[in-house]
Amino acid sequence: MIEDDVALDALKALSGPTLQYLAAIATVPHEPGLYVLYGDERAWSELGLSVTAGHQPLYVGKSEGSLNSRDVRTHFAAGGTGSSTVRRSLAALLKEQLSLVPVPRNLVKPDDSANFGLEATSETRLSDWMSQRLSLATWTAPHGAVLGDVETVIIRHLRPPLNLDKVGEPRKRLRAARKRMADLARAWRPAE
Numbered sequence: 271m272i273e274d275d276v277a278l279d280a281l282k283a284l285s286g287p288t289l290q291y292l293a294a295i296a297t298v299p300h301e302p303g304l305y306v307l308y309g310d311e312r313a314w315s316e317l318g319l320s321v322t323a324g325h326q327p328l329y330v331g332k333s334e335g336s337l338n339s340r341d342v343r344t345h346f347a348a349g350g351t352g353s354s355t356v357r358r359s360l361a362a363l364l365k366e367q368l369s370l371v372p373v374p375r376n377l378v379k380p381d382d383s384a385n386f387g388l389e390a391t392s393e394t395r396l397s398d399w400m401s402q403r404l405s406l407a408t409w410t411a412p413h414g415a416v417l418g419d420v421e422t423v424i425i426r427h428l429r430p431p432l433n434l435d436k437v438g439e440p441r442k443r444l445r446a447a448r449k450r451m452a453d454l455a456r457a458w459r460p461a462e
Contacts (some may be wrong), residue, residue, distance in 0.1 A: 277423040280304055280409040284424065285325060288405035291346050300336040303410040304421055306430070307331075307345070307356060313403035317363045318443075319431050328404070329356045329432040332421045337408045348397040352376070352387035359432045361388055361396055362447035368395045372455040384448070386455035 272278050284306045289297055298305075306327035313328070314321060333339070344350045351357040352375030361370050370392040374380035377387075388396060411417055425436040434441050 272423060272427055274420075274423060276412065276415050277420050280411075280420050280424055281427065283409035284327070284330070284407045284428075286407055288407045290405050291342070291401040294342045294346075294406055295338070298338040298342050298406075298408050299410055300338045301410045302332075302334050302417060303337050303408055304330065304332050304417065304424060305337055305406055305408045306424075306428070307432075308405050308407070310403050310405075316367055316403070317360070317431075319363075322429065327407075327428055327430045329359070329430050330421065330425045330428060331356065331433075332417045334417060337410070342406075346397060346400055348390075348393035349387075351393060351396065352385055355434070356432055357396060357400075358386060358448055358451065359434070359444055360400065361386075361392075362444065362451045364396065364399065365447070365451065368392070368399060370396060372451040373458045374455050377460070380456070380458065382456055384452045386452050 272281060284304060288308050307329040308325075309317065309328045317328070319328070345354050345356055351361055361372070364370060371389040372386045373389050375383055375385045375387045387393070411420070422436050425433050426438060429437055429439070431441075432444065434444065
């Protein structure tokens with residue numbers, strides 16, 4: 271049960287109507303707040319996940335700057351996997367279905383990072399899948415709200431399966447899938 275009024279307001283907004291990608295570009299505000307990504311029934315199936323509660327989101331995140339820039343333009347944009355934890359989680363679980371190829375996040379200067387990107391056509395396939403299968407809802411934070419605290423309350427309440435932190439569960443399958451992708455990216459070598 272959520273007792274904080276700000277968190278209750280956030281939960282209500284995040285549980286409300288959702289937007290598809292193209293509508294979100296024009297509608298989501300350039301303000302700080304929280305966002306949730308919802309998947310249709312096929313998305314949950316293709317990700318190998320099971321809904322544990324009605325209208326459960328796949329992911330909850332926060333934007334300290336602009337919801338439009340962070341959740342819409344970064345997460346849904348091809349080329350954004352290296353800087354989007356939700357894209358890396360989706361890519362790890364959809365690797366086989368979408369024939370995704372992981373590469374180092376920085377092709378010019380590969381490192382041993384656990385963060386990875388996708389080669390260009392894989393980026394496009396993942397973005398297309400997201401645009402077809404996912405929708406989102408946002409909540410604009412009131413002045414003075416501590417987004418990290420509100421995010422924690424919402425994540426613990428909704429338990430989205432693609433969040434790795436703040437959920438109170440180990441997420442072993444997701445962590446293993448992301449590790450496999452990171453290992454493949456670290457082994458990547460440029461074509462000669």
